[in-house]
Amino acid sequence: MKTRPFAVSLFSAIFLAACGTQAQAPAAPATSAPASAAASAPASTAPAASPGGQPIKVKVATQHVATDAPLYIASEKGYFKDQGLDIQFNDVNGGTDTLPLVVSGQLDVAVGSISSGLYNAVARNMGVKLVSTKGASPLQPNLSKPATAIVLSKQAATTIKDYKDLKGKNVAISEHGNGLEIELDHILQRGGLTLNDVDIKTLTFPATLPALANGSIDASMELQPWITQGRAKNILTVWHDLAEFSPGNQANALVYGPTMQQLGDAGNRFMVAYTKAMRYYTDATGPKHANWEEFVQIMTKNTSLKDPALYDQVGWNYMNPNCSLNVASMNDSLDWYAAHGYVKTKPDLKAAVDDSYCQYALKQLGQYS
Numbered sequence: 001m002k003t004r005p006f007a008v009s010l011f012s013a014i015f016l017a018a019c020g021t022q023a024q025a026p027a028a029p030a031t032s033a034p035a036s037a038a039a040s041a042p043a044s045t046a047p048a049a050s051p052g053g054q055p056i057k058v059k060v061a062t063q064h065v066a067t068d069a070p071l072y073i074a075s076e077k078g079y080f081k082d083q084g085l086d087i088q089f090n091d092v093n094g095g096t097d098t099l100p101l102v103v104s105g106q107l108d109v110a111v112g113s114i115s116s117g118l119y120n121a122v123a124r125n126m127g128v129k130l131v132s133t134k135g136a137s138p139l140q141p142n143l144s145k146p147a148t149a150i151v152l153s154k155q156a157a158t159t160i161k162d163y164k165d166l167k168g169k170n171v172a173i174s175e176h177g178n179g180l181e182i183e184l185d186h187i188l189q190r191g192g193l194t195l196n197d198v199d200i201k202t203l204t205f206p207a208t209l210p211a212l213a214n215g216s217i218d219a220s221m222e223l224q225p226w227i228t229q230g231r232a233k234n235i236l237t238v239w240h241d242l243a244e245f246s247p248g249n250q251a252n253a254l255v256y257g258p259t260m261q262q263l264g265d266a267g268n269r270f271m272v273a274y275t276k277a278m279r280y281y282t283d284a285t286g287p288k289h290a291n292w293e294e295f296v297q298i299m300t301k302n303t304s305l306k307d308p309a310l311y312d313q314v315g316w317n318y319m320n321p322n323c324s325l326n327v328a329s330m331n332d333s334l335d336w337y338a339a340h341g342y343v344k345t346k347p348d349l350k351a352a353v354d355d356s357y358c359q360y361a362l363k364q365l366g367q368y369s
Contacts, residue, residue, distance in 0.1 A: 055086035056266045060109040061098055062089045064303050066224055067135050067252055068111060070277035070319070072302040073295075077280065079273035085266065102128065102257035109270065110255040114333050116177035116342035118255070123347040127258030129354040132271060133278075133320045134252035136329070141241035145315035148180075148223045148242040148251075150187055151230065156218035157237040163191025172203045172211060172220040177342040179251050180221040182333060186245040206304075212236050225305035228313050241315075248318070250329035256354075271357040272364050275323045279368055285316035321368035323358035 062068050071089070074080050080087045090107060092098050099117060102110040103126050111134055112118075121128050138147065152160055160166060166188060173180045185195055201217055205226055211217040213235045221242075222230070230236035254274065260267055284295035296311045305311070320326075327349055337343040 055081070055084050056263055056269070057086045057088060058109060058260070058263065058266055058270060059088045059090055059107050061092045061101070061107050061111050063092060063111070066299065066303050066305065066314070068303070069281050069299060070134075070274055071111070072298055073280050074273040074277035076298045076301075077277065079276045080270070083269035083273045085269055085273065099126075102255070105257065105259040108257055108260040108263065108266075110257060111252070112255075113179050113252050114250055114330055115179065116337040118253070119334055119337060119343050119347055120345075122349075122352040123343070123345045127261070128352075129256045129261065130253045130325060130330075130349075130352055131256050131267070131354050131357045132254040132274065132323050133250065133325050134254045136251055136318045136320070136326060137243045137246060137249045138318050139243070139247040141243040141247075142315055143238060143241050145313065146227060146238055146241035146243070147315040147317040148183075148221075149227055149238045150184070150219055150240050150242065151212070151222045151227065151236040152219050152239050153212040153215055153217065154235070154237060155215055157239070160218065160239070163187060164193065166191060166219065167193055167197045169198055169218040170201055170216065171198045172201045172208050172217045174205060174221070175202050176200075177337065179249070179333065182336050183242050183245055184221055185336070187240065209233070209235050224314050224316075225303070225310070227315070228305070228310050231313070232307075232310060248326065248329060249333075250326040251317070253325060256357075267357050268360040271323065271361040275321070275358070275361040275365060278319050278323070279321045279365075281319060282321045282368070323361055324355055325353055327353055 060071060062071060071087075075087055075089075090101075092101065092107075098107070098110050098112060099121060101107045103121070110128070118128070118130075122130075143149075156169065160169070171184065173184060181195070181200075184198075184200075188194060188197060201211075203211060203217070203220075205223065208217070208220045208222060209226055209230050212220060212230065213233075219239070220236075222236070227236070227238065231238070256267055260270075280291065281295070283290040284292055296308050299311065300306050300308055305314070330349060330353075334343065334346060334349065338346050
């Protein structure tokens, strides 16, 4: 693997598919709610009056993928409207175009993975705040329904049986300096290999299925819904669930840009609606299986997975219904990025993570049960 240029993107295109069950919750993150907040009775969720009585406009990045589910749920269910917010979704192609948009104020809220670009933005004091979870890997792997996985082309699956068999193979990741590259490194280490021992190809997620089908790549660090779509088309074989290597890994975050922090109490309002949506999502994808048909309708309307029949085959990752990020996991990823040259100056995550919005939401909604 040749040396690559320093990563500058804020986010990877996508990393995890969606949420998982309460039973898969990671250990309490460093930013979890204090006991006093958890025990307090829920307060009214009615927002204060907007300036001039008009809804506050908030511009939010979306990619029409399953990890955006809480945003679409909050919109479709009226949670944002109830909080006096006028949400304007703005489609983004992926990591490379998100950073300038959120820093310049063209977007107020960004979504995506815990990437080196995000840490570099924080280190340069560009005004972004990491405010909530947007997905973490489950604690237990589920090979029949993985949320994220390393998959093999049908041809490669006949020869790749052990980790060491990846040597010299073409392996796709969405971009360098993101969580999937960390996961690939963990996989290769099990075979006594390094990232230099494979030929890494950077492909967008929609491009990986055709590449697997025509044999131009042997393996891909894949996620939903492409895992399910690839299986349905008999294009790929799931080799390992990534939860096997980094259980409970904080993969995605909700990020407020500088303008969001200037919109009065819009950040608090947004978080109440967003947290309600994460709880709806957890109820739907977890053991409760509540409101499943409605959930599928929302997802087919707003994401790239349009076949309702495939939703029962999708693996859903954990999303903390109590909102807060797993900072311990984030510190682990930061250490990896620094060790591999993607982050030159390590930021202070205590200053970058602002848990106050989650704490406000918990005071309004109470602890999830």
